[in-house]
Amino acid sequence: MDFRVFLLAVSAITVGLVELVVGGILPVVADDLNVSIATAGQLITVFALVYAIAGPVLLSLTAKVERKKLYLIALGVFFIGNVLTYFSPSFGLMMAARVLTAASAALVIVLSLTITARLVEPKYRAKALGYIYMGISSSLVLGVPIGIVVTNAFGWRSVFLGIAILTIGSILLIAKFLETIPTGEVQPLSAQIKALANKKIFFAHLATMFMLAGHYTVYAYFTPFLETTMQLSPYWISVFYFLFGLAAVGGGAFGGGLASRLGSKKSILVILGAFAVSLFALPYSTFSIPLFIVFMMVWGALSWALAPAQQDYIITSDPVSSDIHQSFNNSALQVGIALGSGVGGMVFSQTGSVTSMPAVGGGIVIIAFISAVISLSMSAERSRSHQEQTTSG
Structure with a gap:
């Protein structure tokens, strides 16, 4: 590299x-x-x-x-x-x-x-x-x-x-x-704003936003989740955070490697699907610390695995406007963090319990999966249309 x-x-x-x-x-x-x-x-x-x-x-x-x-x-x-x-x-x-x-x-x-x-x-x-x-x-x-x-x-x-x-x-x-x-090629500001009208990439941005929202619905309240479900001491909570951090750090490299092998489009769906499953399964692994650690580290790794594939997909989908779209996607990530933290707070205030947060987070990630499917289906449809035009020409 x-x-x-x-x-x-x-x-x-x-x-x-x-x-x-x-x-x-x-x-x-x-x-x-x-x-x-x-x-x-x-x-x-x-x-x-x-x-x-x-x-x-x-x-x-x-x-x-x-x-x-x-x-x-x-x-x-x-x-x-x-x-x-x-x-x-x-x-x-x-x-x-x-x-x-x-x-x-x-x-x-x-x-x-x-x-x-x-x-x-x-x-x-x-x-x-x-x-x-x-x-x-x-x-x-x-x-x-x-x-x-x-x-x-x-x-x-x-x-x-x-x-x-x-x-x-x-x-x-x-x-x-x-x-x-x-x-490189410089577009006027008006043209860059109009780039958001690209529905295919707009739904890709939504996928990023909802994935991070689902993640932070749980992660923002991970400490009370560990205290409530596993009665962990502050020392062990810090250990769990450290292990989660190690997994998350490797998640970006893992996602990039997976996209290189499978291609960005397949990787996006695989990562989003696996991420939703990991969140839904998280509460059912709390009876065993070793098992929970495995599930937690899978969740941690997947939490940052989507980004490389998503960025590569955006670049190849609209090369001319790729710079501005990469920036918008990074902004979508930040909005997702804020949205997820807010949703987690609402769930906690309404239910008084943190045990339901993984299910809520998983549900939000499903919305991200649907957004990705919509984006990718638009990509496939355009590709078929281009092939038909080439053949008829």
């Missing part, structure tokens, strides 16, 4: 750490900034919303900027955002810094995906994208425990100082090893 892909994956890890790292240290942050935990929680919500919107918008506004230069600028802004977070004396300034880091992180991630797609040959594209998503998933999954450990040792502000230092390393590596990358 091209060495530059791994550099882009490292950058994805660096910027990905900043999103959910606040989740594990909310009480400490809230106490230091003299706000409630609920108010401090808005640091996560606002980040996700800005991230989802900023990716497509910034990609459109910077369409004519050479890609390496733009990547370095985005990393520079991300560095400034983390330094501001470190020195923030108030909640308001920290919120402003989070907006800055969210917007720049969204651009770095989508550029990592689009640049990777250009660096490698089409037959290796899904696998290469898998490495980028392995970086994204590892940062999202491991960011919380890393934040807790660093905060306990050095204080919560040092978390963001550490991310700023890592960002400097990414800037130096990208500046040295990544060559100048032209913008």
